[in-house]
Amino acid sequence: MDIVTYHTRLLQQLDEQRKKDLFCDCHIMVEGQMFKAHRNLLFASSGYFKMLLSQSCKDMSKPTTATFDVFSADTFTAILDFVYSGKLPLSGQNVIEVMSAASYLQMTDVIRICKMFIKSSLDISEKDCYSSMSNSGRRHHSGHQSVCNASWEIGSYPLHESDDDISECIENGHSWTPYSSQTRSKESHCNEMTRAVATTVLDIPQLPNSTCSPDNLENTDSEAIDAVCDPDMSHGGHPTEETEAILNFLTASHHRGRRRSSYKSRAVQADQIYATMPTIMGVLGGWGEEVIPSMRFKCPFCSHMVKRKTDLKRHLRSHTGERPYPCKACGKRFTRMEHMRNHFRTIHEAGKLICRRCKRPVTDESGQVVQEGTRRFRLCNECVAEVGVNNFPIELDEYEDHPIILSGDEEKESPPWTFHREREMTEPQLIDDTSSDLVIHEVMDSDDDIKPIEC
DNA sequence: CTGGGGAGGGGGCCC
DNA sequence: AGGGCCCCCTCCCCA
Numbered sequence: 001m002d003i004v005t006y007h008t009r010l011l012q013q014l015d016e017q018r019k020k021d022l023f024c025d026c027h028i029m030v031e032g033q034m035f036k037a038h039r040n041l042l043f044a045s046s047g048y049f050k051m052l053l054s055q056s057c058k059d060m061s062k063p064t065t066a067t068f069d070v071f072s073a074d075t076f077t078a079i080l081d082f083v084y085s086g087k088l089p090l091s092g093q094n095v096i097e098v099m100s101a102a103s104y105l106q107m108t109d110v111i112r113i114c115k116m117f118i119k120s121s122l123d124i125s126e127k128d129c130y131s132s133m134s135n136s137g138r139r140h141h142s143g144h145q146s147v148c149n150a151s152w153e154i155g156s157y158p159l160h161e162s163d164d165d166i167s168e169c170i171e172n173g174h175s176w177t178p179y180s181s182q183t184r185s186k187e188s189h190c191n192e193m194t195r196a197v198a199t200t201v202l203d204i205p206q207l208p209n210s211t212c213s214p215d216n217l218e219n220t221d222s223e224a225i226d227a228v229c230d231p232d233m234s235h236g237g238h239p240t241e242e243t244e245a246i247l248n249f250l251t252a253s254h255h256r257g258r259r260r261s262s263y264k265s266r267a268v269q270a271d272q273i274y275a276t277m278p279t280i281m282g283v284l285g286g287w288g289e290e291v292i293p294s295m296r297f298k299c300p301f302c303s304h305m306v307k308r309k310t311d312l313k314r315h316l317r318s319h320t321g322e323r324p325y326p327c328k329a330c331g332k333r334f335t336r337m338e339h340m341r342n343h344f345r346t347i348h349e350a351g352k353l354i355c356r357r358c359k360r361p362v363t364d365e366s367g368q369v370v371q372e373g374t375r376r377f378r379l380c381n382e383c384v385a386e387v388g389v390n391n392f393p394i395e396l397d398e399y400e401d402h403p404i405i406l407s408g409d410e411e412k413e414s415p416p417w418t419f420h421r422e423r424e425m426t427e428p429q430l431i432d433d434t435s436s437d438l439v440i441h442e443v444m445d446s447d448d449d450i451k452p453i454e455c
Numbered sequence: 456c457t458g459g460g461g462a463g464g465g466g467g468c469c470c
Numbered sequence: 471a472g473g474g475c476c477c478c479c480t481c482c483c484c485a
Contacts, residue, residue: 306466459485460484470473
């Protein structure tokens with residue numbers, strides 16, 4: 001008998017004792033349901049119980065009793081099963097609450113497993129989408145959407161490794177990895193598809209192979225993939241000027257190495273997390289310290305705590321990758337409306353009263369607003385004269401007919417490239433992202449001319 | 456290689 | 471609860 005088998009059998013023996021209520025010296029009440037367990041195991045498994053039992057160990061004759069109301073009996077059942085078997089029965093429905101309870105109970109192993117479970121879910125969900133694309137062609141097809149949606153479906157947890165697989169890895173004493181050989185194979189295939197999309201559909205120069213390694217798969221522009229998946233973004237299988245502008249942006253983002261993710265799948269996953277988020281994620285109070293009476297909300301993904309649930313929801317976007325606020329001018333998405341607004345003011349409204357070239361302060365009188373694609377910035381008159389760029393001043397009245405105006409209703413799922421004009425737009429178009437020439441438009445940049453974003 | 460600046464992301468907190 | 475502001479930090483680009 002090897003030592004692993006011995007440990008397993010030992011745990012099995014203790015579990016049998018627990019089920020037969022033999023030598024159980026710790027009673028735990030959860031939602032009115034009584035659980036009995038051995039304090040030795042609880043002490044060894046949980047920081048919470050370690051503290052609790054070390055304080056109550058003076059009287060060993062009486063069973064220790066603990067009561068919890070911050071998680072459900074089902075959740076504690078899962079955790080207790082893990083304590084006695086090393087197997088954590090996780091599902092897409094219970095993982096958040098199990099993680100929250102584990103955080104409360106200071107069970108780092110359980111938290112780590114939950115994190116891997118969630119991370120695997122997110123990663124493989126995206127990979128499934130990419131892989132499904134490869135099966136249905138390279139260009140825009142209406143079928144893509146349904147295939148992608150299937151892999152994002154909340155009810156069908158997209159994890160390839162079953163719960164048993166996870167437990168099995170733990171049971172075998174292996175460090176569990178969310179990537180099986182099967183998924184790695186998918187990643188490789190997916191990376192090829194990403195490159196193919198980048199080089200054909202997106203008309204992006206050949207991406208360096210380094211950006212498509214399994215370790216940094218998320219660095220590939222899955223937003224672009226989504227755009228390709230989205231039938232609303234396509235017109236007869238060919239990218240529109242708007243989509244091309246987005247793709248140009250994505251290309252730039254890609255080469256900047258920004259970490260991006262599928263906003264649609266992220267949003268769905270974020271909604272799932274928010275929907276299942278327990279009211280109380282945790283209680284602040286370090287061990288060995290005085291417990292702070294005020295309740296705080298603990299992030300299930302990290303150690304961060306906040307005072308308000310709203311702040312936690314905002315913080316969770318940093319984990320889920322949800323970016324619900326798209327810039328209507330360039331399609332870039334943000335986690336917060338204020339960030340999107342700041343971006344819009346700075347990038348698209350030339351909000352900084354500084355000459356981009358000489359960095360001197362500039363006013364409407366001493367400078368001009370220069371438009372380069374969807375980007376606007378200011379140059380002082382001296383710099384404009386020095387650079388000698390082509391100047392295409394447009395009459396103020398003409399500009400007022402063609403302002404970049406953001407829609408009043410932020411439609412999260414609408415194509416990010418949407419310019420709403422107060423009047424019918426005529427040629428030449430104001431937006432010219434594909435132009436490499438520096439085009440100067442004399443534009444009014446006051447709030448009266450460019451309406452603020454309404455979300 | 457390094458420092459400065461721009462842009463973006465995130466936390467705290469007020470309204 | 472959401473919006474918004476302020477502040478700080480990090481990352482990236484460029485000179």
